[in-house]
Amino acid sequence: MAKDKTVYTCNECGGTTPKWLGKCPHCNAWNTLIESVAENALPAKNRFVSLAKTAEVATLGDIDAVDMARTPTGHEELDRVLGGGMVEGGVVLIGGDPGIGKSTLLLQALDSLQRSGQNTLYVTGEESGAQVALRSRRLGLGHSQVKVLAEIQLERILATLEATRPDIAVIDSIQTVYSEQLTSAPGSVAQVRECAAHLTRAAKASGVCIVLVGHVTKEGALAGPRVLEHMVDTVLYFEGDTHSSFRLVRAIKNRFGAVNEIGVFAMTEKGLKGVSNPSAIFLSQHSEP
Numbered sequence: 001m002a003k004d005k006t007v008y009t010c011n012e013c014g015g016t017t018p019k020w021l022g023k024c025p026h027c028n029a030w031n032t033l034i035e036s037v038a039e040n041a042l043p044a045k046n047r048f049v050s051l052a053k054t055a056e057v058a059t060l061g062d063i064d065a066v067d068m069a070r071t072p073t074g075h076e077e078l079d080r081v082l083g084g085g086m087v088e089g090g091v092v093l094i095g096g097d098p099g100i101g102k103s104t105l106l107l108q109a110l111d112s113l114q115r116s117g118q119n120t121l122y123v124t125g126e127e128s129g130a131q132v133a134l135r136s137r138r139l140g141l142g143h144s145q146v147k148v149l150a151e152i153q154l155e156r157i158l159a160t161l162e163a164t165r166p167d168i169a170v171i172d173s174i175q176t177v178y179s180e181q182l183t184s185a186p187g188s189v190a191q192v193r194e195c196a197a198h199l200t201r202a203a204k205a206s207g208v209c210i211v212l213v214g215h216v217t218k219e220g221a222l223a224g225p226r227v228l229e230h231m232v233d234t235v236l237y238f239e240g241d242t243h244s245s246f247r248l249v250r251a252i253k254n255r256f257g258a259v260n261e262i263g264v265f266a267m268t269e270k271g272l273k274g275v276s277n278p279s280a281i282f283l284s285q286h287s288e289p
Contacts, residue, residue: 006183008033035182035190068256071167071209074112077265077274078105081236081249083257086113086168086209090256091200093174093229094249095214095222096238101247102213103127105238105265105272106170107136111144113168121166125152125176139271152186154179154195158202166208171199173213174228193227200231229253240267247272 007016010033015026023030070085079085082092096102110120124132129150136144147164151157154177161169171177177195178186185191196212203210212232214222222229229235233255240247249263264275 006035006181009036035184035188036194070256071113071118072116073109074116075105075109075263075272075274076276077263078109078249081251081261081263082234083251083254083261087233087256088167088209089204089207090209090234091203091232092209092211092234092236093214093222093232094211094236094238095216097216097240100238100240101265101267101272102238103172104135104139105249106172106211106213107132107141107146108139108271110146110168110170111136111141114144114146118167119147119165121147121149121161121164121169123149123151123157123160123169123171125150125171126173152176152178154198158198161202161206161208165206168209168211170211171213173215174199175215196228196231246275 007018008020009016010024010026010029012029012032013024013027015024017025017033020033020035024032068087068090070079070083070087072079072085073082086092094102094106107122110122114120122132127150129148132148132150136142136146147166149157149160151160157171157177174192174196175187177199178191179194179198182188182190182194199210199212202208214228216222216237222235232253234251234257235253237250237252238247239250245267247265247267249265251257251259251261253259254261264278265272266275
């Protein structure tokens with residue numbers, strides 16, 4: 001794309017420049033310029049769409065507050081961590097080490113949701129459709145009707161979401177998605193931040209529940225800018241020991257439920273199975289050192 005569609009903004013003073021420089025020309029700070037989309041690069045209806053409809057000023061006592069409708073995923077452990085299930089228009093970020101089982105759990109959850117009548121979409125950026133189908137057969141989901149899209153370009157993903165109108169969509173993973181409005185590579189801070197923002201706007205505007213899969217760094221934190229955790233409604237961490245078959249899903253942020261909830265899963269030949277009584281696991285191993 002043309003370079004005039006990107007600008008570089010200084011983290012210190014907020015000044016902008018049309019090209020990257022080692023030193024900000026406004027405040028003379030070094031290495032503070034970050035690539036972002038120019039304000040006139042995107043149509044106003046897409047760039048500045050509000051996350052919520054404008055409402056009249058009202059007092060809290062007069063507002064009719066109702067609980068958010070939830071859609072169970074079919075996995076009790078995951079539903080408890082989510083606060084009861086998926087919420088319409090909600091954005092969930094789930095992070096974990098590579099190979100821990102994030103894609104396996106979400107593929108199982110989408111299949112259960114699809115069987116219950118929900119329209120589902122699995123967007124894979126790290127694997128081909130054939131690889132996802134091969135995994136589904138290993139999990140015993142060979143006849144699954146979950147729709148799969150192998151795509152990493154943000155604009156095409158948004159067009160597919162608008163055309164298919166799914167109830168729940170999984171983006172696996174947000175680090176592989178890129179926008180043509182930016183010249184930086186997929187996985188960069190600018191790309192992750194911009195793509196997550198557009199997907200969040202799409203979820204709020206259309207009512208589709210979007211689940212973003214994120215990688216973690218060596219320190220165990222979600223890769224990408226910290227602002228990514230502030231954009232979404234729910235943040236889950238998928239944890240586990242490579243020498244153990246048990247996995248933990250921990251909620252550290254949830255706008256629709258309680259935080260610090262834990263779901264326990266066991267990795268089996270047919271995928272992840274919920275462990276309803278985790279205490280029995282530790283009691284059975286009490287005699288071992």
